Amino acid sequence: MRFASAFALFLFSAPALAHHGVAGVGAAGLNGPGAPVESGASTVLPEGKMLAYFKVDHAQFKTYDWAAPNAKYARFTMLGLGYGVNSWFSAYAFVPHHAKIEEAGGLDSRGVADVSVMGQIGFKYDRGFHLVPQNESLDDLEDWHFSLLLGSTLPTGNADFRLADGSIDPGKSHGFGKPAYTLGLTATKPLTDKLTVSFDSSMLRFQQYTYADGQQMRFGAENRFNTAFSYRAFTDAEAMFRFDPVVELQYLNLGRDTENGVGATGTGGSVIYTLLGGRAYWRSMSFALGYKVPVWTKLNEADQQQGAEGKEKYRLIFSASQLF
Amino acid sequence: MPFVPLILILLLPVSVYAHDLWFEKEANVYSLYQGHRHSAHSGAEIIQYEPGAVKSALCSDGAGKTRTLMPGKAYPAKFEGACAVLLGSFSSGYWTKTAWETKNVPKTGISGVIKSWYSEESVKVIERWTGATPLGSGLEITPTTNPLTLSVGDKLTVLVTDNGKPVTGVPVAYFGDTRGATGQDGKVSIRLRQPGMQLIEASTETPLSDGKADTAIRTASLQFEVAK
Numbered sequence: 404m405r406f407a408s409a410f411a412l413f414l415f416s417a418p419a420l421a422h423h424g425v426a427g428v429g430a431a432g433l434n435g436p437g438a439p440v441e442s443g444a445s446t447v448l449p450e451g452k453m454l455a456y457f458k459v460d461h462a463q464f465k466t467y468d469w470a471a472p473n474a475k476y477a478r479f480t481m482l483g484l485g486y487g488v489n490s491w492f493s494a495y496a497f498v499p500h501h502a503k504i505e506e507a508g509g510l511d512s513r514g515v516a517d518v519s520v521m522g523q524i525g526f527k528y529d530r531g532f533h534l535v536p537q538n539e540s541l542d543d544l545e546d547w548h549f550s551l552l553l554g555s556t557l558p559t560g561n562a563d564f565r566l567a568d569g570s571i572d573p574g575k576s577h578g579f580g581k582p583a584y585t586l587g588l589t590a591t592k593p594l595t596d597k598l599t600v601s602f603d604s605s606m607l608r609f610q611q612y613t614y615a616d617g618q619q620m621r622f623g624a625e626n627r628f629n630t631a632f633s634y635r636a637f638t639d640a641e642a643m644f645r646f647d648p649v650v651e652l653q654y655l656n657l658g659r660d661t662e663n664g665v666g667a668t669g670t671g672g673s674v675i676y677t678l679l680g681g682r683a684y685w686r687s688m689s690f691a692l693g694y695k696v697p698v699w700t701k702l703n704e705a706d707q708q709q710g711a712e713g714k715e716k717y718r719l720i721f722s723a724s725q726l727f
Numbered sequence: 728m729p730f731v732p733l734i735l736i737l738l739l740p741v742s743v744y745a746h747d748l749w750f751e752k753e754a755n756v757y758s759l760y761q762g763h764r765h766s767a768h769s770g771a772e773i774i775q776y777e778p779g780a781v782k783s784a785l786c787s788d789g790a791g792k793t794r795t796l797m798p799g800k801a802y803p804a805k806f807e808g809a810c811a812v813l814l815g816s817f818s819s820g821y822w823t824k825t826a827w828e829t830k831n832v833p834k835t836g837i838s839g840v841i842k843s844w845y846s847e848e849s850v851k852v853i854e855r856w857t858g859a860t861p862l863g864s865g866l867e868i869t870p871t872t873n874p875l876t877l878s879v880g881d882k883l884t885v886l887v888t889d890n891g892k893p894v895t896g897v898p899v900a901y902f903g904d905t906r907g908a909t910g911q912d913g914k915v916s917i918r919l920r921q922p923g924m925q926l927i928e929a930s931t932e933t934p935l936s937d938g939k940a941d942t943a944i945r946t947a948s949l950q951f952e953v954a955k
Contacts, residue, residue, distance in 0.1 A: 529882070540899070540907025542882055542918035 433640055433684075435544045436591060436599040437633030437647040440680040440693035441720050443603035444631075445548035445591040447525035447535055448487030448726070456483035456497075458722040462715050472509035474710030478502045491534035495521040495554075503575055510566040512575035521554035521585075545593050552587035552605065563615035573612075573620040580612030583622075597635040604628045611661070623658030623671045633682065644685050649693065651678035655712060659703060669707030675699040680720070687727065693720040746774055747903065747926060748817060748850040749950055757784075757852065759804045759815055765926050766903040778802050780819050786810040789857045811855035814862045817848045821940050833939035843940040844932070850948040861888045868899075868929050868949035877919055877953050884916045885949065887929045900928045925951050 438444045448454055458481045466473035483497040497520075502513045525535035528547040535548070560578025565571055587605030594600055604627060611621035631651040638645045652675065659671035680693030700713035708714055747766050750757040759781055763770035781804035784796045789811030796813075798804035806813065821833040823843040834843035849865055856873040871884045887897045893913020898905050907915045909929070917927055930946040 536910070538908070538910025538912075538915065540915050540917060542906050543916050545918065 436593045439631030440691040442629035442631040443589040445550040448493040454485035470709035472506035490537040514577040517556040517560040517578040554585040581610040601631045621661040626656040629653040672702030674713035782816045784815040787812040814851040853951040866947040
């Protein structure tokens with residue numbers, strides 16, 4: 404099920420990281436900590452503020468003669484809305500859309516997928532652990548900040564989506580059929596006045612679902628550990644503009660899918676990606692662009708995983724967010 | 728809310744911290760200076776002021792007694808006393824800005840006024856810890872813990888009050904570098920970054936209705952020393 408993992412990645416990693424824009428927007432103003440392009444940071448939304456979020460993740464796959472018709476690309480688009488319930492808790496909801504496109508003769512899939520919701524609890528270490536207070540100075544923002552992320556998909560998408568030939572491919576379905584759950588932890592620390600490091604670990608767990616054609620599928624567990632460095636390279640206080648180059652190292656471990664109770668071949672494995680990109684902040688908006696490639700892979704039955712994570716030529720990630 | 732103060736930081740006018748006030752002590756005599764000797768922004772090290780701008784000072788002996796000290800008429804203003812805390816007040820009066828110049832007068836009768844303000848400043852030096860209680864009645868910065876025991880790298884939470892009441896949203900700077908704004912409780916934390924003399928400043932700008940100026944710009948400074 405070569406698309407399954409990518410689908411899951413889309414649903415969870417991006418929502419979990421949707422607060423990226425905030426650090427730029429505000430948080431830090433022109434002098435505070437930076438934020439990654441794709442990995443998670445620990446910034447929570449300011450109390451009573453809303454965040455509108457948009458993200459596109461385009462994955463272009465390597466193609467092989469043996470895999471024809473190959474998966475050409477997958478494009479995951481997401482709209483999200485966040486709200487700062489108080490100074491330490493933010494709530495998010497996301498609506499994803501995906502497009503999974505194959506070469507001529509293949510079976511494409513496009514559609515709105517499962518809505519996801521997420522809660523984020525922000526805390527920090529300052530002579531002990533505390534929930535993020537209402538007011539922090541730039542000096543407070545230099546402390547270690549953390550956040551705990553809890554999320555779930557809601558089975559709003561059509562899990563039994565049928566492809567053009569009438570078949571159901573769980574990897575191309577528009578939903579998981581049942582909620583999938585995520586748990587994440589982030590840590591962020593400005594190492595210097597300009598350099599910020601962020602760590603982000605998360606796990607994603609699926610439930611077994613029986614599709615309309617009788618097949619049963621449980622996607623493999625996903626575990627991630629990401630590290631990101633952002634550097635405040637350029638600021639223009641008058642224009643309220645800032646630009647940070649960003650480097651990320653992302654580790655992804657995918658469990659083997661279980662198909663009708665049996666481990667599925669050509670699924671699961673581990674990948675390390677590097678991402679080079681940048682994040683720009685302008686007033687209450689933030690824009691991020693990243694170019695991501697797998698630099699190390701250890702995939703189960705790798706020669707059967709065309710179109711899966713680790714088999715990308717590259718991924719391009721763009722996001723925009725506005726706090727209001 | 729972190730967002731709002733940080734936006735304030737961005738918008739903070741540089742002119743608010745156009746210069747610093749600080750005391751220098753010799754024996755039991757405190758001399759008041761104005762300038763940029765300790766400031767993060769550029770300018771003359773010492774700026775001479777009119778001695779009449781210095782109003783008075785409150786001297787707390789740390790044993791519950793506070794007395795008012797009056798300066799001499801010479802520059803620099805000097806206050807003599809064995810003070811645990813000394814709070815000096817200073818006002819250069821009304822200022823009016825036109826397209827051509829900025830004059831140290833009220834706006835009354837002047838044409839082409841772009842902006843006018845009344846300037847009031849204070850500086851508080853802490854020699855011994857007497858507690859987290861404001862000393863005066865104007866804009867004032869008070870440490871919430873004993874700052875004299877801190878080291879470089881430590882954070883100090885300060886309380887900004889006006890008439891003894893906490894003030895929200897006041898930008899606070901460390902040696903002229905704005906680091907945050909006070910929260911709803913009037914508090915903000917500032918990290919001490921260098922040894923020796925410390926200078927923390929807060930400033931407000933509020934509308935005036937006396938007909939002589941549009942606003943009152945008030946600045947309070949807190950001065951103390953850390954050993955390392």
